[in-house]
Amino acid sequence: MSKSYYQTKIVNKDGLKGKVYVVNGISVPIDSPFAKKSDHANPEQFLGMALATCLNSTVQYNLKRDKMDLKSVVEVTVDLHIDESTKTYYFNVLATLGIESLSLDETMQVLKEAETRCPVAKMLDKNYMSLNVVKYEELNDWVS
Numbered sequence: 787m788s789k790s791y792y793q794t795k796i797v798n799k800d801g802l803k804g805k806v807y808v809v810n811g812i813s814v815p816i817d818s819p820f821a822k823k824s825d826h827a828n829p830e831q832f833l834g835m836a837l838a839t840c841l842n843s844t845v846q847y848n849l850k851r852d853k854m855d856l857k858s859v860v861e862v863t864v865d866l867h868i869d870e871s872t873k874t875y876y877f878n879v880l881a882t883l884g885i886e887s888l889s890l891d892e893t894m895q896v897l898k899e900a901e902t903r904c905p906v907a908k909m910l911d912k913n914y915m916s917l918n919v920v921k922y923e924e925l926n927d928w929v930s
Contacts (some may be wrong), residue, residue: 840906884922
């Protein structure tokens with residue numbers, strides 16, 4: 787068994803309505819994705835935030851390793867679907883990467899490598915996750 791470099795414990799006592807806690811840390815109000823409250827998080831948002839953060843930090847690490855000081859942005863879209871045959875929910879995830887000054891082909895190479903190194907991406911079933919690249923400027927609305 788490999789050495790653990792970091793561990794966190796998350797506790798949910800309330801299901802979809804209430805709070806989720808990091809032991810000895812923050813608590814976040816949660817609600818169903820169908821709720822009208824915009825100040826509460828939901829599982830889809832947590833998954834998207836985790837994947838966007840992990841992928842982009844991996845991209846940045848790889849760019850610095852390769853001596854490229856470039857800005858990048860990752861946008862993750864998480865869609866909730868229902869399998870009509872089993873009446874169970876599942877997620878379809880789309881991760882989109884833009885890197886300033888790189889071609890779409892170069893950006894896709896960076897994204898594919900990051901996908902193999904990012905621990906969050908490794909957990910996801912590739913049948914339900916898609917990768918996309920765009921010019922950095924196309925994601926500029928989110929860049930500050």
